[in-house]
Amino acid sequence: MADSGQFTGDGESSATTSVSEGTAKSNISRRGFLRGAGITAASTALIDGVQLLHREAAAETIKGNAHVRELGPGPVPVTLNVNGTEHVVQIEPRTTLADALRTHLGMTGTKVVCDHGACSGCTVTLDKVPVNSCMTLAIEVGSRRIGTIEGIAQNGQLHPLQVAFVKHDAMQCGFCTPGMVMSCSALLERNPKPTLADVKKAVSGNLCRCATYPKVFAATLEAAGVAPEKSIS
Amino acid sequence: MNKFIFSDCTSVDAALSQMTGEAVVKAGGVDVLDRMKNGVIEPAKLVNITNIPSLRGIHETETGVRLGALVTLAELGDHPLLQSQYTVLADAAGHAATPQIRNAATLGGNLMQKVHCWYYRSADFACLRKGHDMCFAYDGLNQYHAIFDTNVCPSVAPSSTAVALSALNASVELTSAKGKRLVPVREFYIKPDDKHPTMETVIAPDELLTAVLIPKPAAGTRSAYQKYGEKSSYDWAIADAGVVLEMQGDVCRKAAIVLGAASPTPRLAVDAAALLVGKPITEETARAAGLAAMQGATPLSMNGYKVQLFPVAIYRTILLAAGKMDRDPSAAG
Numbered sequence A: 001m002a003d004s005g006q007f008t009g010d011g012e013s014s015a016t017t018s019v020s021e022g023t024a025k026s027n028i029s030r031r032g033f034l035r036g037a038g039i040t041a042a043s044t045a046l047i048d049g050v051q052l053l054h055r056e057a058a059a060e061t062i063k064g065n066a067h068v069r070e071l072g073p074g075p076v077p078v079t080l081n082v083n084g085t086e087h088v089v090q091i092e093p094r095t096t097l098a099d100a101l102r103t104h105l106g107m108t109g110t111k112v113v114c115d116h117g118a119c120s121g122c123t124v125t126l127d128k129v130p131v132n133s134c135m136t137l138a139i140e141v142g143s144r145r146i147g148t149i150e151g152i153a154q155n156g157q158l159h160p161l162q163v164a165f166v167k168h169d170a171m172q173c174g175f176c177t178p179g180m181v182m183s184c185s186a187l188l189e190r191n192p193k194p195t196l197a198d199v200k201k202a203v204s205g206n207l208c209r210c211a212t213y214p215k216v217f218a219a220t221l222e223a224a225g226v227a228p229e230k231s232i233s
Numbered sequence B: 001m002n003k004f005i006f007s008d009c010t011s012v013d014a015a016l017s018q019m020t021g022e023a024v025v026k027a028g029g030v031d032v033l034d035r036m037k038n039g040v041i042e043p044a045k046l047v048n049i050t051n052i053p054s055l056r057g058i059h060e061t062e063t064g065v066r067l068g069a070l071v072t073l074a075e076l077g078d079h080p081l082l083q084s085q086y087t088v089l090a091d092a093a094g095h096a097a098t099p100q101i102r103n104a105a106t107l108g109g110n111l112m113q114k115v116h117c118w119y120y121r122s123a124d125f126a127c128l129r130k131g132h133d134m135c136f137a138y139d140g141l142n143q144y145h146a147i148f149d150t151n152v153c154p155s156v157a158p159s160s161t162a163v164a165l166s167a168l169n170a171s172v173e174l175t176s177a178k179g180k181r182l183v184p185v186r187e188f189y190i191k192p193d194d195k196h197p198t199m200e201t202v203i204a205p206d207e208l209l210t211a212v213l214i215p216k217p218a219a220g221t222r223s224a225y226q227k228y229g230e231k232s233s234y235d236w237a238i239a240d241a242g243v244v245l246e247m248q249g250d251v252c253r254k255a256a257i258v259l260g261a262a263s264p265t266p267r268l269a270v271d272a273a274a275l276l277v278g279k280p281i282t283e284e285t286a287r288a289a290g291l292a293a294m295q296g297a298t299p300l301s302m303n304g305y306k307v308q309l310f311p312v313a314i315y316r317t318i319l320l321a322a323g324k325m326d327r328d329p330s331a332a333g
Helices: A008-015 A030-041 A043-055 A097-104 A160-167 A177-190 A196-202 A213-223 B012-018 B030-037 B073-078 B080-085 B087-094 B099-104 B107-112 B160-167 B270-274 B283-292 B305-321
Strands: A060-062 A068-071 A076-082 A085-091 A123-126 A129-132 A145-147 B005-009 B023-026 B045-048 B058-061 B064-068 B171-176 B179-184 B208-215 B221-228 B239-248 B251-260
Touching: A068 B012, A076 A097, A085 A097, A097 A123, A123 A177, A129 A177, A129 B099, A160 A177, A160 A213, A177 A196, A177 A213, A196 A213, B005 B012, B012 B045, B012 B171, B012 B208, B023 B030, B030 B107, B058 B080, B073 B080, B073 B087, B073 B099, B073 B107, B080 B087, B087 B160, B087 B221, B087 B239, B107 B160, B107 B208, B160 B221, B160 B239, B160 B251, B221 B305, B239 B305, B251 B270, B251 B305, B270 B283, B283 B305
Parallel strands: A076 A145, B005 B045, B023 B045
Antiparallel strands: A060 A068, A068 B005, A076 A085, A123 A129, A123 A145, B058 B064, B064 B208, B171 B179, B171 B208, B221 B239, B239 B251
16 A cells, blocks of 8 residues: 555665565666655654654553454564565554565565455465465465565576566566466466466456456466467467 | 554454454455455454464364355365355355455455445445445446345445355354354345444344354255356456255256345345246246346346346356356356
8 A cells, every 4th residue: 555655664674684685786776766765755754653663662462362462553573484585574564465575675576556456466475375465464474485576586597487478478568467477377386287278267367458368378378388279368 | 544453363262352342353354454445444453363273164064064254265166065065155256256365355254245335335425334324326326236125225245155155045153252143144134224224234243253054955956156247257246146956856846046236135036936946947947037036126227237137147047057058158257
């Protein structure tokens, strides 16, 4: 949600114990420039935010009942295992997983499009199961392993699915692509030899306004080493 | 989304102890977070029940099946026992929403989700169902609204699993500090009335929906669910039907037909089902039942098309349940 992290996010990311390689880059990018400009404009808001953080530091109360943990409403430390690396972020319970990834960890590969679970642009995996990160609170992820688009390529080598997406030009504007790749890679994990119907079902929740579906189907089948069927659309 | 206390509970008793005042129970969070993002609700506390182990699992019992409230729609849709013996439920859950949502959304949450109406779900409209004094749908945009029971609030029941469970005559288990009670799904939802327009179910504020119990189907039972929307990949239903038939040879001995997206509650089409009883299931009887289910419809200014769509949905789903027609490729989900 734009409302929860627009200005506070950059201030709070300093509380992160480890930051992914992508965000540590020192060269100026468009996003980095905008982020810097935001900090200047919002410095007073940040100070307010820090005071608020201290005031609400009654972060975690374990009630007399051992089966209840009360967290928040202010920021609390939450450990997230993203692509095999543990990160500790200071987040409010209302922070969605999408916001935690994008705003607090700087992993902007995951896109937020509709923010209501209706387009699947924000798809990530939890223990290899695809879910909408916009409809998941980061605080409830627990020990489940989060997979994002940043973790698909390994050791600088594109995943065969990514290679096939490039070869088949399976994108136009590209905004739905990270979600598409996450849905398709999760499919190949559980079903290495899918049929066209399987691929269609796997991306049935992923909206693409450019309508690149036939190319997504072809790319995924090729990555799986499955011969394309006659009519791919 | 407003700030809130996240009360993470690991037992039913703990969750019950937290359900006070402004607290809202959250399972998969799909409907609750959606309404919070829309600003329709601003709970001071969310009671998280997803870490309560006793609410999980699909259990076959001597009398049928017991489904924990936290079973996901994906688990329901993929379960071999449900697919073979409770097909209407596996179909309804397996075709709801998107794969991503089905992986997170729970059965309890699906049953407890609030009615569908874009005025009700917008913070900009102080509508009757939210406790104010007028309904915007009658004179507004009502193409997706109800065609039955439209006198107070013509919102529609959105839960496809409620359609299936109503057809199967299942019950929900409601647990409070005082104990447990079972309520038939057919009596769980409340039609809006002038006195209590905001009430949607019979659940009390101190009760938690903990399980769903489905009776074992009689020999010869066959069932099916189909949903029609504006697009085929995934969509909210504009018309959906759940059908359960008890067959003896070729003859139908008992039938239940339930419509979703037709009324503010899942609608049991009793007269339509009665037309099937004592006869073989044929195109003619199925068509007659579909048409009979529309008796007494009171469509609004923009949803008269539903009165034509439902008979088709019902007819095709009866034949699908009877094994006399394939799943409609143009159905949604």
